[in-house]
Amino acid sequence: MTTYRIGQFAAKVGLSAYTLRYYEQEGLLMPHRDANDQRYYTEEDVKWLIFILHLKGTGMTMSQLKTYVKLRAQGDATIDQRLTLLHDVADEAHAQIRALQNNLAVLEHKIDWYQGKVDATIAEDESFEAYLNRLDQEEKHDRTNL
Amino acid sequence: MTTYRIGQFAAKVGLSAYTLRYYEQEGLLMPHRDANDQRYYTEEDVKWLIFILHLKGTGMTMSQLKTYVKLRAQGDATIDQRLTLLHDVADEAHAQIRALQNNLAVLEHKIDWYQGKVDATIAEDESFEAYLNRLDQEEKHDRTNL
DNA sequence: GCTTGCCTTAGAGTCCACTCAAAGGCTTAT
DNA sequence: ATAAGCCTTTGAGTGGACTCTAAGGCAAGC
Structure with missing residues (x-):
């Protein structure tokens, strides 16, 4: 071995x-x-x-990991506690992913906006705010026309 | 105002x-x-x-932010550099999301496995490894039977 | 007139998860 | 035989982004 x-x-x-x-x-x-x-x-x-x-x-901390390991060492009686702990960590991770995706969406809008400025496909002087608002309008429009 | x-x-x-x-x-x-x-x-x-x-x-660091702000202060001539910087940050963020999702998938499999043990829907003595392997098999099977 | 909120500079402290150093000693590989 | 790799304990250093303290001093509201 x-x-x-x-x-x-x-x-x-x-x-x-x-x-x-x-x-x-x-x-x-x-x-x-x-x-x-x-x-x-x-x-x-x-x-x-x-x-x-x-x-x-997943973002589990050292301290959570230590808790987990200790529970594990105590055998099957602690499975519920382990499940609770892992669920907490999973929930946190889901929240983190959502936050990351949300922030990334804003960043990518900004990238598109810059790209639009470079390509001159959006007005030279349209502000990012105005651009975001316009996107929101278009989104609404899209949703209405499904 | x-x-x-x-x-x-x-x-x-x-x-x-x-x-x-x-x-x-x-x-x-x-x-x-x-x-x-x-x-x-x-x-x-x-x-x-x-x-x-x-x-x-999105994970952009202080130092990247400072660079971004400095570029912004220099006017439109730096838009390309800003785009490059923001693209880098976006790529990093995408990678982070992927990693998080991947790690979370393992964690959730573990949760399912524990839950299976608690519900006695999986064998008392099936190891997590064996369980993961079984899942892989079932996944393959599912993919074949689309 | 006193409390609350703000101003400054400079520097120290906090948290987390490492990361390394020092010093002395043993073993394994060439 | 010598270097590389491992062992121990203890304690200090690192990096990033805050977070707070100290000390002394305006200024506005009750």
């Missing part, structure tokens, strides 16, 4: 050895030790860490 | 007066001054700040 020493593991998962020791200190990832106390990581650890990275990637 | 003193403006836009002075120091927002050097903000400032907050909300 394949095992990895910390340096190899770090390279494999794209983290530094520092970070791996830090995660271990925080209780997120507990590698095995060989006879000389050197850490080694297994494929199981790869899967678990990748899962952790997915959770982190 | 309505104007706001810093405290009122802060309340209106949901930032602190500290932050507004900080933004001013960084050149993002330059309010007017009255005879006693007290700042006052106009509706124009409201619009501009809200736009800035949208940009920030």
Whole structure:
């Protein structure tokens, strides 16, 4: 069975050895030790860490992750709590995506507006505000003419 | 015409007066001054700040914002550069949304898996890995049977 | 006349998640 | 044999965007 020493593991998962020791200190990832106390990581650890990275990637904080890990260690009795926690994180992530999309929409309107100025397809002197209002009108119009 | 003193403006836009002075120091927002050097903000400032907050909300950094503002101050000759900058920010934001959605998908699969365990609709001892694999299979199956 | 709100500059503190350094020691690879 | 890689503990540094304090001083409202 394949095992990895910390340096190899770090390279494999794209983290530094520092970070791996830090995660271990925080209780997120507990590698095995060989006879000389050197850490080694297994494929199981790869899967678990990748899962952790997915959770982190949703915006889950270190502190939430630590809570999750502690609950997990207490066995099936804590599944409800884990579900609650994960639901909270998922809700947050959904909100974040919505916010991001909303902000991005404004940014892309601005890009279009600049592009229009460059292409001279919109009036030289139409303000961004006026442009946004015009878009709103057109949107309304589109919606009415479905 | 309505104007706001810093405290009122802060309340209106949901930032602190500290932050507004900080933004001013960084050149993002330059309010007017009255005879006693007290700042006052106009509706124009409201619009501009809200736009800035949208940009920030896409992940645009302070430093990018400062660049943008500087370009803007130099007039129409810098529109191409502004477009390039905003495109970069938009691309980043799109990537962020994709990453978030991807990570969230994994999290939601995990939630479903826990829920399945609680409902006893999945086997007591099916691992998350096995569950993900099974989902992949079913997805493939679904795609084939369109 | 007192409180509240604002002004200035300069600098310190906060939060989060790392990231690195120092120092001394052991093991593994070439 | 020597370098590279790992081990420990403790503590300091980093980056970004605020956030607040101190100290001293106007100015408007009740």
